[in-house]
Amino acid sequence: MKHVRMHPFPLVFATISGAHLYGFPSPDSDFDLRGVHLLPLSTVLGLDGGRETVEKEGIYDELEIDLVTHDAAKFFKLMLRRNGYVLEQIFSPLVVSTTPEHDELKTIAADCITRHHAHHYLGFAATQWRLFHKESPPRVKPLLYVFRVLLTGIHLMRTGVVEANLGTLNEDARLSYLDDLMRQKLEGPEKATLASADLAFYESEYQRLIAALEAEYDRSQLPELPSARDALNDLLVRLRMKSHEVASE
Incomplete structure (x- = not known):
C-alpha cells in the first residue's frame, strides 16, 4: 500500500484496525491503519527525541486512509499498561506490513495481558x-x-485471547440483535442512524454485559501484572541496533 511505503521511518508492522477489524465497516468507512515505526538510533540518543507518533491521512489507491504509528519505545510502554488498543493492533489478522519482529512481538504480547485489561x-x-445517548437520532x-x-x-x-471481530465474538454470545445492528452498519453509511431504537432494551443489555464483564474480571485467572518488560526491552535494543547497522551500510 502506497500510504505505508511513504512512511518516513521503517515499520515494524502496520495492521488494519477500526470497523474493518471489528467486522462492521460501512461502504464509505475509511481504513484505520495502526502500527509501530522505528526512529533512528541517532535521533533517540539526542535531545530532541524525534517523532514518537506519526499521523497521516489521505486518499491513496482510491482508498481513504488514516494511518497512526508510534515509535517502538512508546508503543512497548503502552503494551505494559492495561491498553487493549495496542494488543488488538498487534494481533489484527488484517496485516498490511510485517517483519519477523512483528511475529516476535505477538509472542511477547501474550505476556502483557492481565486481568486489569477489563x-x-x-x-x-x-x-x-x-x-450513543448524546446523539439524536441515535447512531448505529x-x-x-x-x-x-x-x-x-x-x-x-x-480465554486470555484478544478477539476484536464482533461477528466472531457473537458466534459464542449468540445475541441476535447484534446481527441486525451489524447488517444496518454494513449496508448503510458510516453515520447511519438506528432504523428502530428500543432504548430500554439496549440499556438493559448494556447493563447486563457490564455486569458479565465485571464478574469475569472477578474470577479471571489472568496475571495481575505483565511479565514482558525484559523481553520488550531486549527487542527494542535489537531493533535499534539493527536499524543503525542497516543505515550504516
Missing part, C-alpha cells in the same frame, strides 16, 4: 454509551462499539 474495556464502553456505530468492546473484554477475561 478496566480498559469497561471504560471504553462507558465512553461510547455516553456518545457507537452502539456497536459498546457491545464490541464488552464482548472483547469478556472473551479476554475468559
Whole structure:
C-alpha cells in the first residue's frame, strides 16, 4: 500500500484496525491503519527525541486512509499498561506490513495481558454509551462499539485471547440483535442512524454485559501484572541496533 511505503521511518508492522477489524465497516468507512515505526538510533540518543507518533491521512489507491504509528519505545510502554488498543493492533489478522519482529512481538504480547485489561474495556464502553445517548437520532456505530468492546473484554477475561471481530465474538454470545445492528452498519453509511431504537432494551443489555464483564474480571485467572518488560526491552535494543547497522551500510 502506497500510504505505508511513504512512511518516513521503517515499520515494524502496520495492521488494519477500526470497523474493518471489528467486522462492521460501512461502504464509505475509511481504513484505520495502526502500527509501530522505528526512529533512528541517532535521533533517540539526542535531545530532541524525534517523532514518537506519526499521523497521516489521505486518499491513496482510491482508498481513504488514516494511518497512526508510534515509535517502538512508546508503543512497548503502552503494551505494559492495561491498553487493549495496542494488543488488538498487534494481533489484527488484517496485516498490511510485517517483519519477523512483528511475529516476535505477538509472542511477547501474550505476556502483557492481565486481568486489569477489563478496566480498559469497561471504560471504553462507558465512553461510547455516553456518545450513543448524546446523539439524536441515535447512531448505529457507537452502539456497536459498546457491545464490541464488552464482548472483547469478556472473551479476554475468559480465554486470555484478544478477539476484536464482533461477528466472531457473537458466534459464542449468540445475541441476535447484534446481527441486525451489524447488517444496518454494513449496508448503510458510516453515520447511519438506528432504523428502530428500543432504548430500554439496549440499556438493559448494556447493563447486563457490564455486569458479565465485571464478574469475569472477578474470577479471571489472568496475571495481575505483565511479565514482558525484559523481553520488550531486549527487542527494542535489537531493533535499534539493527536499524543503525542497516543505515550504516
